[in-house]
Amino acid sequence: MVHVVVLGAGLGGVPMAFEAREKLGAAHRVTVVSNTETFQFTRSNPWVAVNWRKPEEIQVPLEPVLKRKGIDLVAVAAARVHPAENRVELVDGQSVAYDYLVIATGPELAFDEVPGLGPAGHTHSICTTTHATETAAAWEAFCRDPGPLVVGTVQGVSCFGPAYEFAMIADYELRRRKIRDRVPMTFVTSEPYIGHLGLGGVGDTKGLLESELRKRHIRWITNAKTTGIEADRLRVTEVDDEGKDKKSYEVPFKFAMMMPSFRGIKAVMGLEGLVNPRGFVTVDRKQRNAKYPNIFAIGVCIAIPPPEPTPVPTGVPKTGFMIESMTTATARNIRSLVDGKAPAMEASWNAICLADFGDNGVAFVALPQIPPRNVNWAGEGRWARLAKVAFEKYFLRKIRNGQSVPLYEQMALRIAGFNKLRPEAAEAAIKKTMP
Numbered sequence: 001m002v003h004v005v006v007l008g009a010g011l012g013g014v015p016m017a018f019e020a021r022e023k024l025g026a027a028h029r030v031t032v033v034s035n036t037e038t039f040q041f042t043r044s045n046p047w048v049a050v051n052w053r054k055p056e057e058i059q060v061p062l063e064p065v066l067k068r069k070g071i072d073l074v075a076v077a078a079a080r081v082h083p084a085e086n087r088v089e090l091v092d093g094q095s096v097a098y099d100y101l102v103i104a105t106g107p108e109l110a111f112d113e114v115p116g117l118g119p120a121g122h123t124h125s126i127c128t129t130t131h132a133t134e135t136a137a138a139w140e141a142f143c144r145d146p147g148p149l150v151v152g153t154v155q156g157v158s159c160f161g162p163a164y165e166f167a168m169i170a171d172y173e174l175r176r177r178k179i180r181d182r183v184p185m186t187f188v189t190s191e192p193y194i195g196h197l198g199l200g201g202v203g204d205t206k207g208l209l210e211s212e213l214r215k216r217h218i219r220w221i222t223n224a225k226t227t228g229i230e231a232d233r234l235r236v237t238e239v240d241d242e243g244k245d246k247k248s249y250e251v252p253f254k255f256a257m258m259m260p261s262f263r264g265i266k267a268v269m270g271l272e273g274l275v276n277p278r279g280f281v282t283v284d285r286k287q288r289n290a291k292y293p294n295i296f297a298i299g300v301c302i303a304i305p306p307p308e309p310t311p312v313p314t315g316v317p318k319t320g321f322m323i324e325s326m327t328t329a330t331a332r333n334i335r336s337l338v339d340g341k342a343p344a345m346e347a348s349w350n351a352i353c354l355a356d357f358g359d360n361g362v363a364f365v366a367l368p369q370i371p372p373r374n375v376n377w378a379g380e381g382r383w384a385r386l387a388k389v390a391f392e393k394y395f396l397r398k399i400r401n402g403q404s405v406p407l408y409e410q411m412a413l414r415i416a417g418f419n420k421l422r423p424e425a426a427e428a429a430i431k432k433t434m435p
């Protein structure tokens with residue numbers, strides 16, 4: 001019997017546990033180590049922040065769901081991974097031993113890297129459901145007494161989508177409340193241009209998102225380094241294409257939501273051979289670490305170099321479908337190892353993203369997410385927002401039912417050409433098993 005431990009119970013971790021259970025069967029043990037007792041659907045946090053969702057609507061208690069699937073839950077945070085000893089030390093002093101470890105902890109939020117950034121400073125956050133809930137209370141107070149609004153991303157950010165989503169949703173909600181005329185809005189971003197998204201853009205996201213900001217009368221500053229944040233203003237330096245300081249701004253605000261940069265969690269930070277200097281786990285396309293081959297990693301916690309240098313540093317987003325592809329490859333690769341075979345499955349890292357802009361929405365398909373791509377498409381319309389709402393309901397239903405990828409979903413994705421595994425690697429693996 002092997003013991004697979006999944007560290008983290010978010011968008012990657014919970015489906016990972018389901019898929020590992022499915023692929024390994026009842027003869028093997030699967031345990032989830034989580035610092036929370038609930039699954040949180042992070043993608044709906046922007047809706048929580050403007051009171052379109054209650055936090056409990058996007059959370060699922062982990063214990064009953066995992067128990068039903070025969071998966072153990074240890075609801076205690078990890079303090080340190082000890083890769084040479086095959087164990088995870090918990091904050092209560094206990095340890096969980098593993099044969100295979102899948103790290104799926106998402107990021108640590110690096111608010112401390114910009115003075116005044118984050119809930120302990122002067123800006124709000126939507127990165128966790130707890131943050132989004134606190135932001136919702138502040139949003140109501142702001143709407144009672146509105147003023148200038150700033151939304152954006154600081155240097156080093158890799159997750160740009162939620163900032164665009166929050167800006168557009170805020171604009172829509174302010175118009176709905178008929179107070180938009182009292183709210184000058186500014187979008188401040190570390191991207192070299194609007195719609196870059198840490199990906200060199202997808203389709204014409206540049207034109208599309210610029211047009212959305214223009215239509216909504218949201219002015220913007222790109223190539224922006226946020227040097228400090230005070231109670232009522234953001235200090236920003238815009239740089240030129242060479243990264244040299246070009247212009248300084250003081251952007252006043254009464255309400256600000258700025259995305260922080262991410263880094264790896266403390267439990268793995270500094271572990272040589274396992275993580276890079278920012279604490280992101282280094283893995284190959286099989287999601288496997290080179291120094292510790294019984295450790296896999298999926299989701300935001302993995303290291304992926306940016307596709308191109310940008311004047312202000314930006315990172316690569318790790319989006320939902322891309323994370324699902326990492327999960328599927330990892331479950332199959334662990335199964336191969338258990339069977340004494342070499343792991344062969346490579347995640348496609350394909351991306352399909354939906355963003356809600358209140359009165360309409362945007363979608364993009366990037367196959368694969370990192371350029372150059374076979375499919376590079378972005379479009380907008382009310383259908384994209386409806387699809388996002390439908391996806392939320394579908395995904396949460398799957399989590400409540402303990403399902404990862406039902407057969408009908410697998411077939412639909414295959415017909416649409418949205419592969420989770422790289423076809424070349426999958427074909428090579430099949431050929432190897434043929435006589």
Ligand SMILES: Cc1cc2nc3c(=O)[nH]c(=O)nc-3n(C[C@H](O)[C@H](O)[C@H](O)COP(=O)(O)OP(=O)(O)OC[C@H]3O[C@@H](n4cnc5c(N)ncnc54)[C@H](O)[C@@H]3O)c2cc1C
Binds near residue numbers: 300
């Ligand atoms: C606000 C927001 C909106 C987003 N919207 C979209 C979207 O619409 N579409 C899209 O494709 N992508 C979106 N993303 C990007 C990405 O899909 C999400 O960030 C996704 O949740 C990442 O999944 P993950 O499993 O890597 O990390 P998470 O979902 O963050 O899960 C990590 C889990 O590990 C736990 N953990 C952390 N430290 C420890 C520890 N020491 N011990 C035990 N457990 C620990 C955390 O509590 C958490 O439960 C969004 C991201 C954000 C922040």
